[in-house]
Amino acid sequence: MEQGSSLVKIANKKTALVTGGAGFIGSHLIDSLLAEGATVVCLDSLLTGREKNLRHLQREARFDLIQADIIDALPRTVARTAFTHVYNLACAASPPHYQADPEHTMLTNVVGTRNLLRLAEEKKARFLLTSTSEVYGDPEVHPQPESYRGWVSCTGPRACYDEGKRAAETLTFDYQRMRRADVRVARIFNTYGPRMRPDDGRVVSNVICQALAGDDITVYGDGSQTRSFCYVSDLVAGLMRLMDSDVTDGPVNLGNPVELTVSDLVERVVRMTGSTSRIVNRPLPVDDPRRRKPNIERAKALLGWEPRVALQQGLEATAAWFAEEQAEARPAERE
Numbered sequence: 001m002e003q004g005s006s007l008v009k010i011a012n013k014k015t016a017l018v019t020g021g022a023g024f025i026g027s028h029l030i031d032s033l034l035a036e037g038a039t040v041v042c043l044d045s046l047l048t049g050r051e052k053n054l055r056h057l058q059r060e061a062r063f064d065l066i067q068a069d070i071i072d073a074l075p076r077t078v079a080r081t082a083f084t085h086v087y088n089l090a091c092a093a094s095p096p097h098y099q100a101d102p103e104h105t106m107l108t109n110v111v112g113t114r115n116l117l118r119l120a121e122e123k124k125a126r127f128l129l130t131s132t133s134e135v136y137g138d139p140e141v142h143p144q145p146e147s148y149r150g151w152v153s154c155t156g157p158r159a160c161y162d163e164g165k166r167a168a169e170t171l172t173f174d175y176q177r178m179r180r181a182d183v184r185v186a187r188i189f190n191t192y193g194p195r196m197r198p199d200d201g202r203v204v205s206n207v208i209c210q211a212l213a214g215d216d217i218t219v220y221g222d223g224s225q226t227r228s229f230c231y232v233s234d235l236v237a238g239l240m241r242l243m244d245s246d247v248t249d250g251p252v253n254l255g256n257p258v259e260l261t262v263s264d265l266v267e268r269v270v271r272m273t274g275s276t277s278r279i280v281n282r283p284l285p286v287d288d289p290r291r292r293k294p295n296i297e298r299a300k301a302l303l304g305w306e307p308r309v310a311l312q313q314g315l316e317a318t319a320a321w322f323a324e325e326q327a328e329a330r331p332a333e334r335e
């Protein structure tokens with residue numbers, strides 16, 4: 001019995017910093033790390049992250065939330081903690097949100113990532129950067145493998161995010177080359193699930209919320225552009241596998257390779273929810289990629305990872321969650 005409890009202690013010595021942990025993906029990652037027995041500190045500016053995503057952890061002794069921006073000097077409590085793992089998920093990720101303050105988006109990726117790399121160096125902690133499929137821009141190679149260098153505009157409205165993440169990857173691998181940090185980089189493709197913001201502005205959250213409320217469903221352009229959507233539990237499993245792996249020699253795509261057009265997605269959601277909403281077309285945003293689909297051979301081979309949750313199953317769980325959110329929000333709106 002005695003021996004058993006000390007073993008538990010050894011197994012649980014993982015102390016993780018999760019930046020952006022109050023966000024959609026970050027909060028699910030924190031749940032999984034805690035379930036694994038880790039101690040977790042979440043650092044979040046709460047600019048797009050929401051405290052309510054972590055409300056269920058209020059009484060959790062192995063969890064702490066600190067409100068701070070990774071652009072600034074890290075809070076003293078963070079500097080004093082012996083982190084073994086640093087997960088950097090801090091950055092607005094939805095186009096309308098990251099374009100609202102492009103300077104802040106760029107600095108979050110460059111200055112913020114540098115602050116966290118320095119922390120990882122000092123603590124000798126493993127560092128994982130969440131990069132993005134946006135580094136491929138509007139791709140000419142389909143599906144996109146990690147070796148594809150991308151087709152990104154450095155002057156367009158998406159550049160603050162795309163180029164910010166590309167610079168963050170550069171800095172991260174420079175720290176690896178200089179042997180200053182032990183790093184992993186994930187390139188995350190479109191992800192969906194419970195805890196997305198209803199006002200996130202992305203296609204999955206918009207279409208489900210509009211369908212449930214009976215509002216017009218907004219299709220940007222003619223709806224023929226494609227995306228590939230990964231359910232959040234699959235994505236989090238991939239992030240944790242990558243962190244625990246020894247894949248330090250380059251980025252790894254994490255996403256679901258099942259590709260569909262925006263119109264197909266809308267049709268599915270309308271059928272699933274029995275919605276009577278009208279479908280309306282809006283202008284296609286500038287630099288909106290025509291198509292996107294991950295090549296996940298590297299993740300399969302090196303991490304033994306691939307998504308398990310089928311789109312229908314994931315969309316149903318997400319729609320059920322948004323329905324609850326809308327029911328909760330209604331009385332407050334009437335006040």
Ligand code: UDP
Pocket residue numbers: 094095190201202203204206207218219220221225227262284285288289
């Ligand atoms: N989109 C759409 N209607 C919406 C929101 C987005 O048709 O209400 C389109 C958008 O133009 C893009 C695709 O859906 O072609 C995915 O957009 P999202 O913002 O979800 O992700 P990203 O563009 O970053 O992949």
